[in-house]
Amino acid sequence: MVFTEIVRTEDIKLKDAILLEGLPGVGNVGKLAAMHLIEELKAKKCMEIYSSHFPPQVLIDE
Numbered sequence: 266m267v268f269t270e271i272v273r274t275e276d277i278k279l280k281d282a283i284l285l286e287g288l289p290g291v292g293n294v295g296k297l298a299a300m301h302l303i304e305e306l307k308a309k310k311c312m313e314i315y316s317s318h319f320p321p322q323v324l325i326d327e
Contacts, residue, residue, distance in 0.1 A: 268317040275311040289322050 285308065287299020302308070 266317065268315070270315045272313045272315070273311065274313055275309065277309075277311050279311075288319065 285299055285302060287295040287297070289296045
């Protein structure tokens with residue numbers, strides 16, 4: 266069963282929007298790169314996307 270849900274967390278008007286996605290993987294490179302871009306560009310989260318297409322992963326940081 267395929268599941269995809271888009272949740273708007275903030276109601277803003279989008280013009281020429283770009284989706285920035287950083288999925289965790291080996292060494293968390295994708296997530297770290299996305300976090301760096303978010304910080305440098307002072308980007309704000311406006312949506313959350315949930316999908317059964319995304320790999321199930323857990324990150325434990327002690």
